[in-house]
Amino acid sequence: MTDTNNQPPEGDAIPPELSHCGAVVDKAIEYMLGENLPPVAIASALLGGSLGLLSRTMGRETMQAMLENALHSVQAGELHPDHDRKAG
16 A cells, blocks of 8 residues: 555646546445455455456556566565554
8 A cells, every 4th residue: 555645746646547446446345344244355356356357458568567566565565554654
C-alpha cells in the first residue's frame, strides 16, 4: 500500500479512471468483509480476477513487469502494515 499522507508530485497525479476503479474495489472489499468472508478468500478472488483480466488485455511482458513491480514492493516492505505506520 502507499502512504496516503504522502501525495504524489503534481506531475505524477493518479489518473481519474484509476482512482475510480480503486474506489469501486475498496467498496467491494468493504462489502465482502461486512459479509464476514475470510480476507484470504477475498484477496485470492480479487487477485485471480485481476490476473485473468490482465491475461486477456495485455502482452505477457507487460503483465510480467507489473507482477515484478508488485513483488518488489512486497520485498521492500512497502505493502506491510508497519510501512504506513512508520511513514505517518
